[in-house]
Amino acid sequence: QKEVEQNSGPLSVPEGAIASLNCTYSDRGSQSFFWYRQYSGKSPELIMSIYSNGDKEDGRFTAQLNKASQYVSLLIRDSQPSDSATYLCAVNIVPGGFKTIFGAGTRLFVKA
């Protein structure tokens, strides 16, 4: 059973702090990794994609990938109350394939 694991949280951080969200996956053949943000009652929104080891930065978001450790993370700098949401980690389990496995998500609360 291919799996994607996340800490369910809630993770609570003060406004302006760095929020760190983590994800591990079981399939060593995975090639594509994604972070989605989902507000309560809404559908997931793609915020980051990462395909190679290292860091990828986009505004306040940084995704980090370590394929040897089967670990992917998302850092949110200068966290804002509007960042309060559930963050889903997703992994393509086969190179070029269409199936994606989603983690159950980590709930983030940013306190004003």
Added chain:
Amino acid sequence: DGGITQSPKYLFRKEGQNVTLSCEQNLNHDAMYWYRQDPGQGLRLIYYSQIVNDFQKGDIAEGYSVSREKKESFPLTVTSAQKNPTAFYLCASSRLVLGRNEQFFGPGTRLTVL
């Protein structure tokens, strides 16, 4: 405006009824997907389709059926055989570029069985 639309937003079903959820995309994406999300849980794949007139079962296909007669449309039927259909249903689409599969989601349909 490019995007994915789902209808209806809310749907109520009596036990024993079949219902069909609509999903349309104008992004010219080849692949389309249906997921189910239960409270506090991740997304589980029901069916997916890579090309017109072809689709594959996901992890929880029992009690569901789909069709893909047009590239833009991928309707999902929840049949009376689905034992616990109350959930949030999400449709997504993607195009495959260099082995990457970024999926974009519609707004979802919330189905409740009365």
